[in-house]
Amino acid sequence: MTTSPTARRSSRWGTILRGVPRWVFIVLSALVVLPPVAWILSTSLKLPADTIQFPPKWIPDPFSFANYAGIFTPTNMRFFLNSLIYSCGSIVLALAICVPAAYVATRFRSRRMETVMTGILVLSMVPAIVVFIALYSMFVKTALINTYPFLIVVYAAIICGQTILFIRNFIENIPLEIEEAAAIDGCSRVQILWRIVLPLIRPGIAAIAIFIFVFVWNDYLVGTVLATTQDMKTVQNGIVQYLQTGYGAFWGLFAAFVTVAFIPVLALFALFQRWFIAGLTSGGVKG
Known part of the structure; x- marks a missing residue:
């Protein structure tokens, strides 16, 4: 018809x-x-005098890249390097802890396990600032204060609760029969996790890695409270320092710094966009 x-x-x-x-x-x-x-x-892209011009102009005349050249100082480069180290280190540490933890929580269900997961969910809702004073007091007298491992551990601890819950949702979508067949063939639990589970949840891991990177890269609080020296500050601390420096000619440098700070996040999403979208959609489909 x-x-x-x-x-x-x-x-x-x-x-x-x-x-x-x-x-x-x-x-x-x-x-x-x-x-x-x-x-x-x-x-x-404006000249210093044009940044405070009134009425303001949307289109710079003339275009100037002097502000971008001015932000590439050793101090600013240290800010970017610190944020990159914190972000990548937090991704590695969080995934190394959370993937096995999520697998155990998914495949070894019990009343106690559900209680633990509920506790993780509740603790993940507690504002991080609540424990910052205790952390600072604990580490201020040790050699760990103002070191990369210390800040990476703090960032990973903040994000681990949500990461376990997200990865658990992805693992639940994997049919249990696949793992049972692998066990019959002689694979151990570690081999099943490494050879079967990880490849199947790779889009989800990519999505979570992007979330962790964006969270750490955009964080201001941890870098302010727990990084007490200038050489351990983050990109967000650098942005605020531009605002505290003054007005007028500094607005062009401030805008250039913000633009450059946004590029890593945009580039990461552009590179892993396919996996990111696949990870968001696969988490809601039951196998």
Whole structure:
């Protein structure tokens, strides 16, 4: 039975009308999010005198890259290096701890295990600032204060609760029959985790790794409270220091610094976009 042209036209218009609310939401969201981003980018390309000009101009005239050249100082490079070390170190440490923990919590279910997972969920809701004073008092008299391992451990501890819960959700989607077949073939639990589970949840791990990187890269509180020396501060501390330095000519440097600080996050998402989206969707599908 063929569909008449009138029916096809009506169906097409119905599809278009159903998509209108979605596009309205996208346009309104873009109008809220994009203007500040465009303004920061525009300010970063202006001459110092043009950054405080009134009325302001959206399009720089002339374009100048002097602000970008001015932010590449040894201190600023140390900020970027610190944030990169903290982010990558936290990803490695958190995944090394959370993947085995999530696997055990998924495959060895019991009432006690569910109680532990509930406790992890509750503790993950506690603001990190609550334990910062105790952490600072504990480590201030040791050689660990103001060291990379100390800050990486703190970041990993903050994110571990949510990471275990996310990875557990991905592991639950793997049919148990696959692991049972591997066990019959002689694989141990460690081999099953390494050879079967990890490849199957790779999109989820990529999504979680991006979340951890963005969380650590954008964090301001830990770097402020627990990194007490200038050479251990993060990118977010560097942004705030520009605001505390002064006004006028500093706005161009500030805008350039913010733009450069955003590039690693944007590049990471662009590189792993396919895995990131696959990880977000696979977590909600039961096998």
